[in-house]
Amino acid sequence: MASKDDEIDEAAEGENAEGEGKSKPDIKKLALFIGLPAIIVILALVAGALFLFGGGGGEEELAEADGEHAEAGEHHEAEAAHAIHSYEIEEPLVVQITGSGNVRPILTLKVSFEYTDPAVEPALQEGMQRILDQYQGFLRELTPDDLAGSAGQHRLRLELLRRTNLAIAPAQIDRVLLTEILITQT
Template sequence: MAEGEQAEGAAEGGEVASAPKGKLKLIIMVVGLFAVLGGGAATYFLFFRHGAEEVHAEAPPPKPPSFVEVPDMMVNLAGAPGERVQYLKVKLVLEVKEEKQVEAIKPSMPRVTDIFQSYLRELRPGDLNGSAGLFRLKEELTKRVNVALAPNQINAVLFKEVIIQ
């Protein structure tokens, strides 16, 4: 009888000892299951779902910009006394967002021409070297014309022709 009782006690003790290992296996299996399901869901949402439900409302096509011609300008560049005189000839166009701005800007063209002439006459030939020089010139002319035409604004000053002689 003692052996039977010990066998029953050992069986109960074995179940108690094996219970934590069984719970640990169960936890590992549950975590693994969630990892597999999470990975599958992430893959679906990142790679497969994009083309199925995306419907974008079509935006109306943007209006093409309008352009305002600026009269051709030819100015002498500033130089040191005794140096050969160099000239700058430019043909410019102003880019505006809408056609109705063109009509608002045209009465102010004498002011724009005066501002451009005044600025261009102060330039030295070295100020216009390379593409960086022309980029700085374009940016400076854009700033100056926007100040002169406020509250109307232009998008950019575009060069049609630049000749340094």
């Protein structure tokens, strides 16, 4: 009979060992599924409280700083608005551009320049023949696809700016404005 009692004790110990093995994972699961979300919620509440209530005096300082920056920006913009000069090429540029097959599209382009240095205008007037020469060679090689969309027009502005500044160097313009772009098929 002792052997039966030993078997019962061993079975009970095995169940206890299994029960202890089960209780440890249960504690880990409990910590993961309850403790971790609780910590996240607490941190979120603390962050929210700091965001809402933490910088009461800082908001007033930020508003004052924004007001000062806005006044300085308005003053700077007023000065810049008075300092911007423009020069427009009176006649539109009419150029036959590269097309597909027998089609030779015609590009009609009106251009004006913006600059801040008033000494640039005489340089533009004196260098207008060089500018137009630079433009003609470049524009003839364009295709309608090169001019398609806002990206094509942006690249065109940049290239015309570069060519204009090369033609009137050392004077420099700041911006090329495309006041009219028209492509017609012949």
